[in-house]
Amino acid sequence: MADYDNNNIFAKILRGELPSKKVLETEYAFAFHDINPQAPTHVLVIPKGPYVSMDDFTANASAEEIAGLWRAVGDTARTLGLVEGGYRIMANHGHHAHQEVFHLHVHILGGRPLGPMLEGGDVPPDGTWERTS
Numbered sequence: 001m002a003d004y005d006n007n008n009i010f011a012k013i014l015r016g017e018l019p020s021k022k023v024l025e026t027e028y029a030f031a032f033h034d035i036n037p038q039a040p041t042h043v044l045v046i047p048k049g050p051y052v053s054m055d056d057f058t059a060n061a062s063a064e065e066i067a068g069l070w071r072a073v074g075d076t077a078r079t080l081g082l083v084e085g086g087y088r089i090m091a092n093h094g095h096h097a098h099q100e101v102f103h104l105h106v107h108i109l110g111g112r113p114l115g116p117m118l119e120g121g122d123v124p125p126d127g128t129w130e131r132t133s
Contacts, residue, residue: 002102004050010103014048024076028068031076031108040111041080041087045073051104053093073106082110088117 005011012018013032020032023043034042047069051057058066077087087110092099 002052004052004056005102006050008101008103010044010046010101010105011050014046024072024079026068026072026075028065029072031072034107038107039109039114041082041109043076043080043108045069045076045106045108047104052102053099053104054091055093057104069106073108077108077110080108080110082108085110086114088114 009018013020014030022030022032024031024045027048029045029047031043031045034044047057047061047065049057049061049065051061057069061069073089077083077089087108089106089108091104091106
């Protein structure tokens with residue numbers, strides 16, 4: 001995996017160089033609305049530290065940073081009123097998962113029924129998706 005790029009879009013958001021629609025900010029995390037929402041509610045929660053991925057974060061972040069990020073995920077979901085209806089959290093890691101920004105980010109999606117994670121399809125070894133239903 002690539003080294004951390006201090007000029008990635010999320011680093012710029014954290015520094016205030018790019019605008020965002022903030023939901024929550026703590027000592028360890030920042031939550032904001034995704035600019036390309038995939039659900040009625042789609043928010044990203046990012047650690048304030050320079051971590052490329054979940055692997056990097058869990059291997060190198062302090063216990064306080066790790067707890068702080070996950071507490072911010074829960075606090076954000078509660079702030080958005082998603083707990084009762086339910087929500088999905090996910091983080092992509094690397095090429096096969098289609099990670100686009102190499103700063104760890106946790107997606108919170110909700111606001112409607114989201115359906116199964118992988119709807120009726122098989123992923124062959126070449127990584128192309130084929131629907132079976």
